[in-house]
Amino acid sequence: MSRKTHFSPARIGIYAFLISAALFFLLPLYVMLATSFKTMEEIRMGNIFALPLQMTLDPWREAWSGACTGLSCEGIRGGFWNSVAIAVPSTVIPILLGAINGYALSFWKPRGASVLFGILMVGAFIPIQVMIYPLVRILATFGLVGSLPGIVLVHLIFAMPVMTLLFRNYYASVPHELFQAARIDGGGFFRIFAYVMLPMSLPIIVVAAIMQVTGVWNDYILGLVFADSETQPMTVQLNNVINTTTGTRQYNVNMAATILTSLVPLAIYFISGRWFVRGIAAGAVKG
Amino acid sequence: MHRVPRHPLRKAVPFAALLPMALTVIVAYLGTVLFTLAISLTNSRSFPSEKFVGMAQYTRLFENERWLLSMHNLAIYGVLFIAACLIIGFLLAVFIDQNVTGEGVLRTVFLYPYAMSFVATGLVWQWILTPGNGIEQAAIHFGFENFTFDWIVDQDMVIYTVVIATVWQASGLVMAMMLAGLRGIDGEIWKAARLDGIPPWRVYVSIVLPMLGPTIATVLLLLTTAVVKLFDAVVAMTQGGPGTASEVPAKFIMDHLFGRANVALASAGAIVMLIPVLAMVAPYLYARSRKGRA
Numbered sequence: 001m002s003r004k005t006h007f008s009p010a011r012i013g014i015y016a017f018l019i020s021a022a023l024f025f026l027l028p029l030y031v032m033l034a035t036s037f038k039t040m041e042e043i044r045m046g047n048i049f050a051l052p053l054q055m056t057l058d059p060w061r062e063a064w065s066g067a068c069t070g071l072s073c074e075g076i077r078g079g080f081w082n083s084v085a086i087a088v089p090s091t092v093i094p095i096l097l098g099a100i101n102g103y104a105l106s107f108w109k110p111r112g113a114s115v116l117f118g119i120l121m122v123g124a125f126i127p128i129q130v131m132i133y134p135l136v137r138i139l140a141t142f143g144l145v146g147s148l149p150g151i152v153l154v155h156l157i158f159a160m161p162v163m164t165l166l167f168r169n170y171y172a173s174v175p176h177e178l179f180q181a182a183r184i185d186g187g188g189f190f191r192i193f194a195y196v197m198l199p200m201s202l203p204i205i206v207v208a209a210i211m212q213v214t215g216v217w218n219d220y221i222l223g224l225v226f227a228d229s230e231t232q233p234m235t236v237q238l239n240n241v242i243n244t245t246t247g248t249r250q251y252n253v254n255m256a257a258t259i260l261t262s263l264v265p266l267a268i269y270f271i272s273g274r275w276f277v278r279g280i281a282a283g284a285v286k287g
Numbered sequence: 288m289h290r291v292p293r294h295p296l297r298k299a300v301p302f303a304a305l306l307p308m309a310l311t312v313i314v315a316y317l318g319t320v321l322f323t324l325a326i327s328l329t330n331s332r333s334f335p336s337e338k339f340v341g342m343a344q345y346t347r348l349f350e351n352e353r354w355l356l357s358m359h360n361l362a363i364y365g366v367l368f369i370a371a372c373l374i375i376g377f378l379l380a381v382f383i384d385q386n387v388t389g390e391g392v393l394r395t396v397f398l399y400p401y402a403m404s405f406v407a408t409g410l411v412w413q414w415i416l417t418p419g420n421g422i423e424q425a426a427i428h429f430g431f432e433n434f435t436f437d438w439i440v441d442q443d444m445v446i447y448t449v450v451i452a453t454v455w456q457a458s459g460l461v462m463a464m465m466l467a468g469l470r471g472i473d474g475e476i477w478k479a480a481r482l483d484g485i486p487p488w489r490v491y492v493s494i495v496l497p498m499l500g501p502t503i504a505t506v507l508l509l510l511t512t513a514v515v516k517l518f519d520a521v522v523a524m525t526q527g528g529p530g531t532a533s534e535v536p537a538k539f540i541m542d543h544l545f546g547r548a549n550v551a552l553a554s555a556g557a558i559v560m561l562i563p564v565l566a567m568v569a570p571y572l573y574a575r576s577r578k579g580r581a
Contacts, residue, residue, distance in 0.1 A: 014382050021379060022396045028411045028455065029399070035414065047425035048415065101308045108301035116305070116312045118572075123316035125508075125568045127515050129540040130557040133326070133550060134319035137335070157315040160308060189300040218404035220519040225545070235406045239523050242410055251414060262407045269402035270395070277398070277463050 036060065036256035043251050059252035063260055067253050069240040076257050079237030083217055083264075085148060086233055090155035091212040094163045095205060097156065102167025103197050107179045108189065117164065124161035128221055136225065146228030154226050155216055163208055170204040171197065210272050211279040214265045234261045320561070327554035335550065344555035354556060357534045360446050364535070365514040367447070371454045372510055373503070376461025381491060383462070384469050394466070398459035405456065409523030412452035413439065442532035445525055449533060453520050457513065461506050468502035469495065508571050515560055536560055 035043065036059050037052040046053070065075035105113055135154060136145060144150030174197070182192045223233035238261045242254045269276050330340045348354050379397055383390055400408065415421045418437040426434035438444035472495060480490045496503075518537035525533045536556060543553035 011385075014385050014387065017378070018382050018387060018393055021375075022393060025396050025400060025455065025459070028408075028415060031415055032411055043420070047428040048421050049425050097307050100304050104301050104304050110301040110305060113301075113305055116309055119312050119316060120308065121572060122565070122568055123312065125512050125564050126316065126320065127512075127537065127557065127560045127564060129537055129544075129553075130323050130561050131315065131319040132541075133544050133554065133557075134322035135315065137322075138314070138319075157311055160311045164308065188297060189304060214402060218406075220404065220406045220522070221541075225541075235404050235519075238410070239406050242413075243523065243526060251420065254410065255414065258407050258410050262403045265402040265404070266399065269399055273395070276402070277394075 032255045032259050035252055036063075036259055038252050040248075040250065040252060056252075059250070059256040060260075062250070062253045063241075063257035067241045067250070067257060069237050069244075076234055076237050076241060076260060079232060079234035080260070082227070082231055082237075083234040086151050086155070086223070086227075086231070087213050087216045087264075089148075089152045090159070090216045091209055093152065094156050094159035094212055095208045097160065098163025098208065099167045099198065099201060099205070100193065101160075101164040102169075102171050103193050104189075105164070105168045106171035106174070107176075107192075117168070120161045120164060124165075128158070132221075132225055139226065145226060146231060148231055151222065151226045151231060151233075154222050155219070158222070159212060159215070162211070166204055166208050166211075167201070170201065174200070206272075206275055207279040210268055210276055214268055214276075217264050323554045323557050326551055327558050329551050331551040331554075333548040333550065340551075344551045345559070348552060348555045348559065351552070353531055353534055354536070354539055356531060357536045357539045360533060361514065361517070361535050364446055364450055364517065365511070367450045368453055368457075368514055369507070369510045371450065372458045372461045373506065375454065375458040376506070377465050377496075379458070379462040380465035380469055383466060394463070397462050400456045401460045403456065405453070405519035406523040408452050408456045409449075409520040409525075412448065412455070413524045416448055439525065440529050442529055445529065445533045449517075449521055449524060452524060453513075453517070456520075457510070460509070464502055464506055465499065468499045472498055504571060504574075508567055511567050512564060515564055 031048055034050070034052055035048070037055045037057070038046070039054065039056050039058075042053060063075055064077050066073055067075045069076070069079075101117075104110065105117055135157070139145045139150045139153070142150075144153065178196065179192065182196050187196070217233075218235065219233065220235045220239065223236045227233060227236065238257055241257055242249075326335055327344050328339055328341060329336050330338045330343070383393055387393070416436070416439040417423075418435070418440060421436075423434060423436045426436070439448045476490065476494060480487075480494070516537060517535050518541065521527060521533055521535050521538055527534045527538055537560070540553045540556045540560070543549040543556070
């Protein structure tokens with residue numbers, strides 16, 4: 001590597017580039033935060049990059065419990081709890097099924113399973129628009145449209161490829177002798193899974209959970225189609241607050257609501273750090 | 288190895304365990320695609336109809352001004368988005384790889400937008416770019432009195448604002464993957480290049496970039512699928528406007544499925560979107576599986 005540490009025009013250029021890029025990436029976060037603490041008068045008078053002169057928490061209060069979506073003015077807290085209610089089962093169930101799939105594919109290799117897996121991998125890339133109308137019809141036959149189980153089922157369907165892939169690749173690196181030994185000891189399918197495989201799957205479970213919570217929380221289109229006003233996730237509510245309200249736009253409330261909606265994935269990102277990147281790498285590099 | 292004869296039902300357990308996956312593949316993936324394909328050959332409006340009309344919906348689709356505009360927008364968007372993400376992501380990765388101080392902080396800063404939803408991304412950039420309030424007003428405050436920056440309400444420029452917002456969101460991901468690729472390259476190359484007196488930029492362009500081929504292929508595939516999916520960011524940022532100036536195919540399909548009750552036309556659009564994706568994915572997965580076997 002060209003690892004020079006002395007100061008040269010090239011080094012200064014490198015830092016200048018990186019720092020200006022960093023400022024560009026940070027700009028929207030700064031603008032969001034600054035705007036959310038300003039009063040509307042200050043927003044009208046001042047400029048978007050200025051720090052708030054009189055800090056106010058009112059926009060945050062308004063966003064959480066007062067902003068109007070459609071007819072009700074109860075803020076986006078309802079959406080927050082809906083998103084929690086959707087994200088928890090939509091994380092636990094896909095991980096469990098993905099782990100079982102990966103385990104069966106890696107060790108038991110039932111006939112035809114690899115064909116199914118191949119189709120599933122191609123399926124991961126199918127645009128949602130191709131599948132969405134038939135899915136609505138299918139869910140409608142079972143009366144699941146707009147219900148929590150319906151949304152969770154749809155999230156499960158769309159999460160199945162990547163969850164299966166993550167666990168299949170993880171179990172592929174587990175020594176086969178371990179599995180053989182467990183079989184000779186008389187372990188059946190689920191016993192080996194529960195007592196041998198699952199306990200050593202913690203790292204990949206963490207990666208999968210990070211990916212899935214973030215993905216489900218940030219989903220918009222599935223929430224838009226499969227939820228009703230009682231179950232809609234925070235992203236859908238956020239968009240309604242900002243883009244369908246009539247009258248003067250409350251930019252400060254809007255930005256507070258945007259930050260509130262982004263808080264969970266951002267917190268996961270900042271706390272999990274390298275795990276988040278690992279998830280991206282594991283999920284992105286297919287096969 | 289000597290096998291103890293087991294209960295015949297035990298052999299069925301792995302099959303039973305894969306039943307959810309089998310159902311998902313057959314019903315939710317294959318079934319829905321075939322259903323959509325079938326609908327696209329009918330004259331369905333609000334509900335599926337069985338009247339077969341052949342390719343009529345496809346003809347109608349490609350005579351539809353809004354669809355053609357959507358495709359046009361997506362082409363411009365796709366080329367710019369992919370090019371910008373690749374260039375910015377690669378440059379950031381190369382510059383970070385120069386043994387800089389604060390690497391961890393920089394990586395965190397470049398990647399955090401990726402943790403945000405496209406909805407939030409679209410809304411933030413909508414606010415930043417609002418004429419009379421955002422950057423425009425700030426520039427006027429700083430003394431540039433005649434400064435105008437109204438791309439987001441300009442029919443000819445609005446699609447570029449979507450590019451800016453989504454590149455901001457996604458180029459960190461490219462950076463992270465490129466950086467992982469760079470770190471996987473054998474350090475001996477650098478020693479050899481230095482001995483031969485080859486300038487570092489030449490090494491990057493002529494040696495490192497070709498070696499990053501597989502990484503770039505993966506990134507390209509991810510970015511292409513993101514382009515085809517483009518929906519949330521447009522809805523949040525411009526709602527397809529002003530007018531229909533920032534319409535994209537995914538939004539056209541959603542509007543015709545749910546708002547305008549023209550299911551058959553929307554399904555034809557969806558099938559058209561599927562073709563480039565399959566054309567990209569099939570060779571990619573094939574190459575991967577070949578490599579895995581070798």
